[in-house]
Amino acid sequence: MNLENLKPQVTALLTEANTERDVKLKNLCQYLSDNVSYYNWVGFYFANHETKTLHLGPYVGAETDHTVIPFGKGICGQVAESNSNFVVPDVKAQDNYIACSFTVKSEIVVPLFVNGVNIGQIDIDSHVLDPFTEADEWRGIKVPDVLLSGNHAEIAKWRKAAGIDRANHNS
Numbered sequence: 001m002n003l004e005n006l007k008p009q010v011t012a013l014l015t016e017a018n019t020e021r022d023v024k025l026k027n028l029c030q031y032l033s034d035n036v037s038y039y040n041w042v043g044f045y046f047a048n049h050e051t052k053t054l055h056l057g058p059y060v061g062a063e064t065d066h067t068v069i070p071f072g073k074g075i076c077g078q079v080a081e082s083n084s085n086f087v088v089p090d091v092k093a094q095d096n097y098i099a100c101s102f103t104v105k106s107e108i109v110v111p112l113f114v115n116g117v118n119i120g121q122i123d124i125d126s127h128v129l130d131p132f133t134e135a136d137e138w139r140g141i142k143v144p145d146v147l148l149s150g151n152h153a154e155i156a157k158w159r160k161a162a163g164i165d166r167a168n169h170n171s
Helices: 003-014 023-035 073-080 145-149 153-169
Strands: 039-050 052-062 066-071 086-088 106-114 117-126
Touching: 003 023, 023 039, 023 052, 052 073, 052 117, 066 073, 073 086, 073 117, 117 145
Parallel strands: none
Antiparallel strands: 039 052, 039 117, 052 066, 086 106, 106 117
16 A cells, blocks of 8 residues: 555545544555554544653554553654654564464554644554554645644634645646
8 A cells, every 4th residue: 555645635634524523534544554454453542741641542453551651651652742753563572562362473663742832743554564664654744733622613723724725726
């Protein structure tokens, strides 16, 4: 699957009008899981900077006991501190890895930022060794801050402006 081909639908899912943030994110998880054969668990963790913990948000895949992860612990916790993508080709080779399932062979975690602050991350597990490429890091995809805000009035304004901008560029 060419991940570039998924970008328009990813944007459409995230900008869907009158849909709550968690529903959008769950739909995104499902879409990615359905369309990328080696994405076997897709989910979001959101940061609480006061307690220095990550909290499980919407996800698709096997149930997990890891609903709260301290910063620094496991791959997700390390990303919360480093603010950088973390690709793990083989989870067995990682010392600071929290085992979710014996079927997980590799993992990628990509942080999410709003106004320069790491608000959480998308976590993707695979049952395949070393499947992730640079495209899986979703570099160059910027989710507009307004879409992560949950503010429906502002999202509606953004959608209208983005539609007008697209129309102007296509004419």
